[in-house]
Amino acid sequence: FLERTWQFVNRNRARIFEQHKRLGISADWTRERFTMDPGPARAVRKIFVALYDKGLIYRGNRLINWCPGCRSALSDLEVDHEDVDSFLWYVRYPLLDDEGRDTNEYVTIATTRPETIVADTAVAVHPQDSRYRALVGRRVRVPAVDRPVPVIPDEAIDPEFGTGALKVTPGHDPVDFEIGERHGLETINAINIDGTMTEEAGPYAAMDRFEARKAIVADLKAQGLLVKEEPYRHAVGHCDRCGSVVEPLMSEQWFVAMTKVYGTGRNGPRSLAGDALKAVIEGWVGPDGVRKQIKMVPERHTKVYQNWLENIRDWCISRQLWWGHRIPVWYCGSCARMTVAMEDPERCAHCGSGHIRQDEDTLDTWFSSALWPFSTLGWPDDTEDLRYFYPTSVMETGYDIIFLWVARMIMMGLFAMDEIPFEWVYFHGTVRDDQGQRMSKSKGNGVDPEVLIDRYGADALRFKLVTAGGTGNDQRLEEPRMEAARNFANKLWNASRFVLSQLGPGQVVEAPDPSNRESMPAEDRWILSRLERLTESSLRLMERFELGEAGREMEEFLWDEFCDWYLEIAKIRLRQGDEASPLPVLVHTLAACLRLLHPYMPYVTEEIWSGSGDLRSHIPGGDGLLIETPYPEATAVWRDEAAEREMGLVLEIVRAVRNVRRERGIDAGRWLETYVVADAALTKHAPAIEALARARPLRIVPSREDAPSESVATAVLADAQVVVPLAGLFDVNAERAKLAKERDQAQAQVRSLEAQLANQKFLTSAPEKVVRDRREQLEAARSKLAGIEARLAELA
């Protein structure tokens, strides 16, 4: 966040200065205010000096990315390549004879940047290119400036592209610069730092670079040297800060050497990039002798990381911006040498002169960000916290800054601490607007989180962000999903209110005791068993960073199983004031949900626990904040397959009655006389079925003969049948049609299962459990089919 703020400040520096000026605030004051605090500043200086001492930081006059808009150097990462529609201009360079006079021959080159013609110092062709072999060694005249330059051979030339001949501009193109170095060519600076042309540009001097381009093209055309201009789409570098077209040009800047080997250690030869690669690919042995490997989630990012590091170039770290850490280097006015120091020096370290001046440049904002894992822990002064918090376990950030930030934290962590900064990097996706567009200042489609928080609540925003997508995938910030998250928070709040309303002031409820399970009602055992499954499953998911899936499971459990079923069934006992109170299960299941959900919805859960809800006061030993209570652990003490099966049947029966009601258009409020053909053991669930299905009178009968068969709707389940007398509402044709449809489905299922179980290969190669499940499914399907057929026979 700090870094983002600093970037923002940097982008807006001119405006802030102007504002302050208008307010009568001195520029010095402004500059001072926007200086980083001394802690991290010391870390930055210490690292700078250490890198410099190892020869990993150097100053050099090199071709760098220059932004004429910001008037600053940029690193490779700050240049965005965007496709631009332009032209490929084919230009004739007259061949000269030995005396330096024009001949009738030409070499035609293709260029996208005619304005750089004035800085050409050669024309290059591929050495194997038969078309040009004879020309190598001769000279051509550069148009516009009439400079004679040689035709040289170089492997870097692609004979297929353009005419196969390249104008070489070492001063303004990275490839050309390398060619220039190989052939000892002169480097000419034709473009100023403000984007205008230099004196070297001759007639075009002082023109803006794009104006100069037009002027040169016009002049070439006039001189008959322009062969053609071809529409051409190609990538052009833009400044990621201001959008200006970036200009490669020669400039004296500071660099960090990425691949230079500066020593050797227990992990072999050391270099910044090499070490960062090693820590992720094969692991890093720290000072404690333990090998630790940095793992990324989603894993695919490691390949991107690796690819970047394997092709990395030195990092240009000096910026000509106002804010940021100033480079801790002083130049001597007397002996001209440099003093590199942590503390501001009084005099030159070499000759003792007092005439020293600090470098005006600031550091790339990501240079200090790279130190974040340890500079925030007090390094280099107070290293106490470092012992406990370095390395940390998980670094969480967006995948868009994997190079800018993550890779550099790893480099600097290994350099300064000789230990990885973190073991896991968890990358979240990009949050887009509701149209799926990336949020950006220029588009103005940014969504202010504060507004969303006002509208839906902080918990809803957080829950939405964590659960709305897959791990590491981008997601849209859309309102319907925000509403759903808010509704869930509301659901949790209301369910809690209900539970709390059942408790007397100061009433303390003991936790359910597994050793008493025999005497507990099936629904209690059921919900506790389900809770345990949820705990086990969500913990497993969280360990794999499947945070969204875990949260969704919690929501589903709380809403569907706890609220819609358990709570409603528990109300019966609460109303009747049963001896076996559901309160222990109600209170402790809710408490467990609060703990599970706390990371997802910290505010509501805490409010229920220790705030106005004060659930903790009803729990033995309940004290402190929710965050202080232990997170639920996965155990199996409450696992109860029998209870789950039993309640599964109850739920099915209730749904069956509701379906009959719906299918016949019977008022939801009307009580329906209902027979359930099932084992007598089901009788104890009669009150629940009665209440939830509004089935009264309800009769549990042992066999189909005990229920009426005339004018009844029948729902056939595997382990039960539901019979609802309809009297006047009964429609025998509708009933037959419905049952026929169900029979077809059941038959299809039976056939498919039978076929699978008859397949010898399936039986031998499928896991035992799958085969067993299939057999059980077949049995259930057959039983259901038999029931349906019997009922159809009755109706015939």
Add this chain to the structure above:
RNA sequence: GGGCGAUUAGCUCAGCUGGUCAGAGCGUCUGUUUUACACACAGAAGGUCGCAGGUUCGAGCCCUGCAUCGCCCACCA
């Protein structure tokens, strides 16, 4: 030019190590003042899981190719 991701109900998206996984929310439709919640409850309709092959007893899930969209990297002027 390389690499990666996406393509699943009208919309936005989940689907872990291949075995009922075809799901959720929203939307639509039908009902409901059932005393925690209408930011709710009950129910319904809706998808040949981009296309074509392949592996397997079995494939949204694995392999190959193709198509469309998006992102990242990149010194073909």
